[in-house]
Amino acid sequence: MSPGLPPVRLPAPSWEGSSRAARIYRAALAALGPSRWWPAETPLEVCVGAILAQNTSWKGASRAVENLLARGVMDSPRALLALPLEELEKEIRPSGYFRQKARRLRIFLEWLQGECGGGVEGLARLPLEEARRALLALEGIGPETADSILCYGAGKLVFVVDAYTRRIGGRHGLFDPKLPYEEIRAWFEARLPADLALYREYHALLVRIGAGWCRTRPSCKGCPLSRFARPGLP
């Protein structure tokens, strides 16, 4: 484990609040159990996974990360960058958009190596807003990817908003799902206690529910949050 960074997986905290957000958290946690996300062993693995997971199933992204681990290039940005582009593309093919993602991955790794002292620890030493601005300035890093890297990789207190967060939050009457990314992020950050483990666990639970019920099952039948659902919402 890299020094100076919180573990990639933290235990799920309890949240005693009486708000709708808190009750939904408790219901999801009670039904599914702790997530201990992100599903990665190292901060670098989180970053690579976050880029490879863009607009694809986690399964494909995970297979791509496994390929890189098997090649023994996940120890450092330097090791990954030493892999020839064609080889990198070949290994990450299962995650889709493999040419685009190979290029974006390299842009990020070169920045990490050049500007951050070679690793995620350097990124974590930057103040949150500065780190976020720098990430967003990189080609291929949008708000969700940046926040996944910051929250799960660098241990920054940022709530990650993704398609499931938006869909579930809208469906259960938390906020308007058409709100801009930043406003949904602010919605959570204004309501959740300032606890990194809670930020991570909440997001992870929403993803697990989204992937488990919103997508793969035709109805909300059996969803741990069905009693919170508001009728008529998409």
Add this chain to the structure above:
DNA sequence: GCCCAGGTGGGTA
């Protein structure tokens, strides 16, 4: 076969 996935960037009006 067809649709969509834990997005992002670029183009157009």
Add this chain to the structure above:
DNA sequence: TACCCACATGGG
């Protein structure tokens, strides 16, 4: 601002 489209593989 609000839509469109490209990017690519894999699973339901």
